[in-house]
Amino acid sequence: MDIQSCVEVRNEWDIVSARQLGRNMAKELGFGNVDQARITTAISELARNIYLYAGRGKICIEPIDQLGRKGLRIVALDNGPGIREIRKVMEDGYTTSGGLGAGLPGVKRLMDEFSIESTVDVGTEISATKWLR
Amino acid sequence: MTAKDALTERYQDLLSVYLKAKTETTLYKGQQFSRKLLEQQISPEDLVSLHIQVMDELFPDMTEEMRDSFDFLLEAMIGYGFAYREHQSLRDKQQQLESEIEVAASMQQTLLLSDVPEFEELDIGVVSVPAKKMNGDYYNFVKSGSSLSVAVADIIGKGIPAALCMSMIKYAMDSLPEEQMKPHLLLENLNRVVEQNVNSNMFITMFHGVYEPESHKFFYAGAGHEPGFIYEAKEDRFHDLIAKGLVLGVSRTTTYHPYERIIEVGDMVILLSDGVTECRTSKGFIEREEIVSLIRNYMDLPAQQIVQNVFQELDRLQGFELRDDFTLIILKRMV
Numbered sequence: 001m002d003i004q005s006c007v008e009v010r011n012e013w014d015i016v017s018a019r020q021l022g023r024n025m026a027k028e029l030g031f032g033n034v035d036q037a038r039i040t041t042a043i044s045e046l047a048r049n050i051y052l053y054a055g056r057g058k059i060c061i062e063p064i065d066q067l068g069r070k071g072l073r074i075v076a077l078d079n080g081p082g083i084r085e086i087r088k089v090m091e092d093g094y095t096t097s098g099g100l101g102a103g104l105p106g107v108k109r110l111m112d113e114f115s116i117e118s119t120v121d122v123g124t125e126i127s128a129t130k131w132l133r
Numbered sequence: 134m135t136a137k138d139a140l141t142e143r144y145q146d147l148l149s150v151y152l153k154a155k156t157e158t159t160l161y162k163g164q165q166f167s168r169k170l171l172e173q174q175i176s177p178e179d180l181v182s183l184h185i186q187v188m189d190e191l192f193p194d195m196t197e198e199m200r201d202s203f204d205f206l207l208e209a210m211i212g213y214g215f216a217y218r219e220h221q222s223l224r225d226k227q228q229q230l231e232s233e234i235e236v237a238a239s240m241q242q243t244l245l246l247s248d249v250p251e252f253e254e255l256d257i258g259v260v261s262v263p264a265k266k267m268n269g270d271y272y273n274f275v276k277s278g279s280s281l282s283v284a285v286a287d288i289i290g291k292g293i294p295a296a297l298c299m300s301m302i303k304y305a306m307d308s309l310p311e312e313q314m315k316p317h318l319l320l321e322n323l324n325r326v327v328e329q330n331v332n333s334n335m336f337i338t339m340f341h342g343v344y345e346p347e348s349h350k351f352f353y354a355g356a357g358h359e360p361g362f363i364y365e366a367k368e369d370r371f372h373d374l375i376a377k378g379l380v381l382g383v384s385r386t387t388t389y390h391p392y393e394r395i396i397e398v399g400d401m402v403i404l405l406s407d408g409v410t411e412c413r414t415s416k417g418f419i420e421r422e423e424i425v426s427l428i429r430n431y432m433d434l435p436a437q438q439i440v441q442n443v444f445q446e447l448d449r450l451q452g453f454e455l456r457d458d459f460t461l462i463i464l465k466r467m468v
Contacts, residue, residue, distance in 0.1 A: 033207055034182040041211045092219050092226070109218045 004062035004075075007047075010055075015047040018059040025061050026072055029132055038110040039072060039130055045107045046076035046126055054080025054124070064129065071112070071131040079123040086118055136173060145187045152191070174221065176214040181207045234293070238266040241296055245303060250276040254346045256467050257281075258436030260444045261460040269295030270406045270460040271302055279346050285460055286339040287358065287406040289380075295458075298335055302327070316341040317354035317389035320378065324356065324389075327382035337381040340404055344396065344464065351396050354389045356381045359407040362425060364432075366399030371425045374402065401436075402464040403428065408457035409447070419447070428463075436463040 005025070007018040022043040026036045043059060050057035057078025064071045083089055092105050104126075108114040113129040147166060151159040170180060185203045188195060245268070249257050261270055271286040286302055288295035305326040309319065319341050327337055340361065342353035355376025363374045378389045396402065410421060424443070431442045440461045448455065 032182070033185065033204060034178050037178060037208050037211050038214075040208075041215070092223050105222070106215045106219060109222070110215070 004060045006058045006060040008056070008058050009047050009050045009078075012051060015044055015051060018043050018047045018061075021059075022061050022072075022074065025063060026130075029063055029070060029072055031072070031130070031132060035130060039074070042107045042110045042128055042130075043074055045103065046074060046128070049104075050076060050078045050080070054078035056080075057123075069131060071129050073127060073129045074111075076126040077123070082120040082122055082124055083116075083118040084120055086116060090116075140170070140173070140175070141183055141186060144183055145190065148184075148187055149191060176217045178207055178210040178214040181210045234266050237293070237296075238263075241267055241300065244300060245271060247273045250274050250281060252276075252281060252346065254466060254468050255281065255344065256436040256463075256465040258438070258440040258463045258465075259461070260440040261458070262444065262448075262455060263458045264408065264455040267293055267296035268458050269299060270408065270458040271299045272404075272460055272462060273303070273306060281344045281346075281464075282341070283344070283404065283462065283464065284339060284341045285358065285404045285406060285462060286337055287408075287458070287460075289336040289338070294335070298331055298337065301330060302337065302339075315354075315391060316343055316352050317378075317391040320354050320356050320381070320389040321387070324381045324387050325385060328385050331382050333382070335382065338407075339381055340376060342402070342404070344402075349396050349466070350393050351402060352391065352393045354378060354391055356387075356389065359405055359410055361405055362401075362403040362421075362428075363394070364401035364403065364428075365397070366401075367397060371428075373421075374404075396466045398466055398468060400466050401428075401432075404460075404462040404464075406458060406460040408455065408459035409461050411457055419450070436465045439463055 005021055007014060007021055009015065009018060019040045023036055023040050026039045031039065043061075047059050050059070055078075057076065057080065060075040060077070062073050062075070064073050089104050090108070104116070107126075107128060111128040111130050113131075114127075116124070116126045118124040143166065147159060147162055151163065175183075181203070185200075185207065188203070189200075249259060257274070259272060259274075261268060261272055263269070269288040271284070271288075273282075273284045275282040284306065286299070288298045288302075302323065305323055306319075309322055314322075320339060323339065331337070337356070338358040339356045340353065340358040341355075342351055344351050353374070353376050356378045357380030358376070360376070361374040363372045364370070365372065376390070376392050379387045381387075405424075409424060411418060424447075427443045427446055428439060431439045434442070440463050443461060444459065447459070
């Protein structure tokens with residue numbers, strides 16, 4: 001369980017596989033029902049973004065252990081068009097397609113830590129962590 | 134006991150009481166409990182999870198399907214949690230913005246506060262109230278030598294952009310040469326400043342007047358501003374105080390016509406912004422005659438009390454909801 005597992009995202013079915021992967025790992029790590037649901041929702045959102053805007057990419061899930069503090073990290077990677085105005089997409093209410101409606105700021109609030117790096121025409125890497133309480 | 138444990142316990146109590154005797158009282162308590170949940174920012178999915186936990190304890194023999202259905206409900210609630218958190222974050226942002234505007238508004242108040250100068254010959258009253266937090270009307274009194282200079286301006290538009298623009302007008306006026314300037318020349322000067330510095334979709338109307346106590350002459354000029362009134366005591370009549378001219382900021386080369394008239398003892402000069410004449414009641418816009426008759430009702434009072442009474446009446450007529458910034462000034466020659 002120490003190695004990260006990844007799911008390729010190319011179509012909507014892959015979103016489900018990514019959720020499944022995340023839920024299994026969250027369960028194993030001992031996350032409660034609510035946090036499991038939050039983690040899988042975050043995964044859904046990130047995977048949906050890949051599917052809608054980049055076309056393809058991958059979602060990786062890894063357990064983390066920092067000095068005995070356990071958690072789960074989601075990494076979403078794609079080689080898509082990148083995000084021109086990161087500040088804008090991190091604003092509430094800025095969503096360009098339906099989705100769950102809250103987009104990246106929503107994901108940030110569901111998780112404990114969140115970081116995003118994006119280069120136009122190169123791709124985007126988003127990583128989000130949830131700590132076990 | 135943590136806050137969360139306390140909530141769980143309370144919810145368990147309420148729910149078991151309700152399940153035993155389904156009374157309206159318990160439901161009412163449930164409703165009050167939801168207020169407490171909101172106070173502590175418990176999101177919807179947390180409440181569902183609380184419910185699941187309590188149900189597990191109350192009914193250890195719950196069927197598996199029932200148990201699973203709760204998990205499904207939990208998943209379905211996540212979207213509401215999403216929306217709830219977004220709402221909280223937007224509300225925080227709104228509070229922050231409001232307090233920033235509050236600071237800006239009080240700063241504007243200090244910047245624009247114009248002391249009403251004391252004149253033996255003149256009784257001066259002024260009221261200026263913004264419709265929103267920031268005022269797009271501007272008035273200014275300056276005592277230079279023995280004469281009084283008075284200006285009223287209205288920025289077309291309301292709120293923050295108008296307020297910013299008005300601050301500029303104040304500084305433009307402050308930076309004009311000290312010596313007495315005739316109103317039409319002052320407007321020409323300001324017009325150039327506005328034309329150069331203000332976006333072409335923003336216009337400013339202005340009235341400027343100078344009263345000379347020695348000659349009892351009132352010199353004035355207007356730039357598209359709502360006409361005021363003159364009250365002639367001798368005839369006991371109100372006239373429109375018309376000063377024609379183009380609004381500020383349209384063309385660089387606009388010139389303004391100089392007007393003057395003699396002010397007799399008991400006469401009044403009434404200046405206003407269009408927030409006064411554009412007062413709307415359920416019957417439509419207020420007529421200028423109605424304003425005149427309001428002023429007439431209070432005419433025997435000191436100028437400050439006249440303007441305040443007129444404002445209060447108009448405010449009341451509009452249901453205490455000003456639609457536009459409101460400025461009313463009265464100058465009354467006493468001796």
